[in-house]
Amino acid sequence: MDRKNIKGFLEFVYDFYKSMKAHEITLVYEGEITHQITKAFTSLTESNMAKEEESNSVQKKVFHVMVECLQNISKHADSFGSDDFLFAGRGIFMVSKGDSEYHVTTGNVIENSKIEELSKILDHINSLDKEGLKQLYKTQMREGRLSEKGGAGLGFIDIARKTGRKLEYHFLPIDEETHFFVLTSTISRSE
């Protein structure tokens, strides 16, 4: 970087910082999601929530949602602009905290061929009420094959049950073959 670029970069850092503050983002990460990362982020968030005397039930909900979101990326994210499997299992992960709620947001690359099935699963979950979600969870646990990657859609059902809200998601086009899948979960801080 020459002088001018360095200045531009430093200004970008400040803009980035301000943008994070404006969106009340307390944690942001882009990269490979490993088990170690999952443990580090959950324990960091747990200790922050404990410090702020968040209720047990809110702490547990945030913990549940974080674990399932992180595992979704590590098991299902596709690679970006490369066939190299080393680039799979990556994504962006964010936690933000407002006055009344927490948001846990993930974003990762997904191949177009998988979008239809994923939307179907998510829309089906969103069509169910509390009792319906409970029944679906039981059925999936009993019959859903745990693929070698684990899962069986249980994570999404669990997020919907723990938050008591619809799964908010969006697919944004990247190129001919892939989209960017964004999912955000909201946990209310009051009970």
Add this chain to the structure above:
Amino acid sequence: METIKIMGTDDTPTVILDAQNEIFEISGRSLPEDVTAFYDPILQWLDDYSASPKPKTIFTFKLVYFNTASSKLLLDILMKLEQLKESGHDVLVRWYYPEDDEDMQEAGEEYADIVDVPFEQIGYTLS
């Protein structure tokens, strides 16, 4: 029979499977990096135990957290206990949950619905 004793960590539960002293217990937190690798020896042990079980098997679950990947493996354990009961043995599941944790209580109720094994739900206070 060999005894299984696994000390819990922040992502794996404590597991004690001791046929001689009749202690069958899983407690703590469960979100292992590889759920299948963690639970396979436990399921294997239950298969071996089922060949010559004690007259009464009281299995204790005292978990404070498990992820969805673990939930399927916990069901596999309960299904082994169901088989044991179906082959004519006395089986009881004691499901402990923190008093203020409705989700953990509900999880126990759901398992009790799925498998045909007597369940005792026990709330406790975290001190």
